[in-house]
Amino acid sequence: MQKIVHITNDLQRLGGVQRLLVDLMTLQNSDFKFEVILTRGKNEYIDELKALGVEVFHKNDLGFLGVIKRLNAADLVHTHLYPSIYIAYFTNTPTIVTEHNPHYRRRDLPFIKSLESIIYKKFKKIICISEGVKTKFLESIKVSSSKAYVINNGVNLDRFS
Template sequence: MRVLQVIDSLPTGGGARFVVNLALALSQKNIETDVLLLDGAETSFYKELQTSFSGKIISLTTGKRWDIRNIFRIVPYLKTYDIVHVHIFPASYFVALANIFTRNASPIIFTEHNSQNRRAVHFLFRYIEKLVYAQFKKIVCLTPAVQKFVTDHLDTDPSKLVVIENGIDIQKIVATKAYDKKDFGFGASQKLILMSARFETQKDHETLIKALALLPERFCLIFAGEGSLLNYYKKMVENFQLTSRVTFLGNRTDIFKIMKMCDFNVLSSHFEGLSLSAIEGLAAGRPFIASNVAGLDFIKDAGVLFRKGDEKELASIIKTLAEDDILYKKTAEKCLERAYEYDIKYMIDKYVALYNDLT
């Protein structure tokens, strides 16, 4: 079986991490897998794939993922592989449009990564979305909530939808050795809070910044990630006079070591699909705290949920855990137990079964 994974590019983010994990795992199962990128910019994920991957990395352009000619560049590949598996907008549109121009194309699978999609609820774009989704043989939804959103807003044939939850290599994180706090200039008594997420509108860094302002001085915040709103949040930190307590690390390839160094892993967000970052946070063996929104509510009864946008509740949760060693340890243990339910081996088996059903 020959499988082609298609994504616009490999920036630091959940969708790109998903594709890298999937491609590597499929190759290890001796399934011939290649990755096609609309934009082959050499990001950290690109370099990781280049180093560890046995398949081909096909780059249509460098820095031109929106080039309309990508539609026609994709066409030949739709006949070359047994399965074409596409992820994320705009790659989904380019592949769908290429399919319209292709006779006898291979079956196309699309993984819907988010529980919300602004195009699907826009009065004009929803009709384009319906045309695009009609080109896919199967649509994989990361959670039942994602499945419901697609059904409700895009009138998709339910038989085309299948739920396959995200998964990660849990043992890789468990085996990772944490940095020492002093490696980053922190003292042993300081309590470190990490949020690893892109600085985009989907995420809610603001609530965590406001929560930090309510916590004692010994609590410090670390942000890992980049994005279009990075400078906006840097200015917010200055306005709250928290500059000495907030560290911006940018994109990191050593995020698991940082997760395990910190005392708390937090994901404050407006919505998710089924967040890889959340599963990684659970697996770090520290209390994981997240907004109570679709795509993060799966941590219930393991990690701790707070009301979206409620900085007072978030600060209270962090403070309570920090002051109760027994509760802290019990919560961390439950988080790790829940993480094992999302080991990548389960996800891969389900994708392989789906590929086999379509070939």
Template sequence: MKILQIINSLGTGGAEKLMIDTIPLFNEKKLKVDLLVLNGNETPFFKTLQQINCCNIFPLGNGSVYNPFLIFKIIPYLKKYDLIHVHIFPSLYWVALAKMISFSKTKLIYTEHSTSNNRRKYFIFKLIDRYIYSFYSKIITISSEVDNNLKVHLGFKSNRFEIIQNGINLETIKQTKPIIKTEIALNIKKDSCILIQVSSFRYPKDQKTVIKSLTHLEDNIVLLLVGDGPLKTECEVLADTLNVSERVLFLGIRMDVISLLKSSDIIILSSHHEGLSLSSIEGMASGKPFIASDAPGLGDIVRNAGIIFPINDEIALAKEIQHLLNDKTYYHETVTNCIKRAKNFSINNTIEKEIHLYKSLLQPIS
């Protein structure tokens, strides 16, 4: 069985991280799984997968992922694999159109990673989406909320969809060691309290609310922001405007995220909506209390394990942070509940369910 995964790039993001975590495991299970990226910039994720040397990586260039000529570059690959598994828009569109133009019989799977997107606001895109998604034999949704929203949007029969939750490597997280606080950055001291958010700087992520919360917290509380993206500059300007720039450290893309999580005192994910956030699950598995905004696709994962605060409410967030720091019993109870919740999201379950789906689609019809 030869499978080709296709994604826009290996920049930051949960779907991109999933490629790094799952492709080596697929190949360990004797599946031949390769990766095609529309944009082949050598990001840290790209270099990591190269170093693992578990699969072929096919970059289609270094230009815009929105270039429709990528359709013609995709077509030759449709003939070389038994099944194509696609992630993220616009890969979703380009692969479907490549199949249409080439009359390829290769079966397609698409994984929907988000509860919502801007296309769903417009009726014309509802019609276009219905056409594009019709080329996919199966649509994987990563949570019940993602599943319900997409079914309403497309109006397809339920048997076209399958819920397979994203997962994390719990054993790797358990074995990873923290970094000594003072080695993370020069202005972090032994008595500093570290908050951390790991996410790209693009909507729907909401680092701004976390930055604003610092104005309601003690000066020894610092914030690590891991990731990159188009909204990073706005966040840097905000930190400077609020006079907290010395307490906000922009660390960029890091490959030692788990070590940073374990070095921090509180882990936060402020967002407007999510699909099934791997960052949130890694945060809950790290042995530190996890706080999340009550956003679609995020609140339901964290509720009754970690702590929830209202979207855009920096004052409520600051109060929750202070409560954790002042009440050690509450702190440790939250940690225990988070670790217990994270155990429901093992990457091994994700792998087994996807392999089963692949085999079911490739079985000859009797």
């Protein structure tokens, strides 16, 4: 079974990125083995992920080299949010990125914009959650448009009555 490591900031219940990530792992749990590495915050989905057999690690516990070692042991790395793209740059594993927002203030700085244009060239695919996000991403970061795809951000409507 192929292993996918997701790397993101946190798994707090109020975040859309976080809910999307947990839903994705739930839907694909029989097809892949998952791990999650958190760069900052805490995991509020402990019970849900434990039931799925998903291990969650924190960058602070692993250290930078420990994170890279776990990423290199995966078949695919999937990054979400800053600073995970910077960390994933150092792995040898094929990496995809999901862009969740049309604009990040850090990219207003010319140096960061140039740096991220270099970093994103290394990644296999960039998934944008809407056409608007893709358009803004390609205006901001200079990468081949053939690397950017739209997968509309989905919500499991069955959870709502």
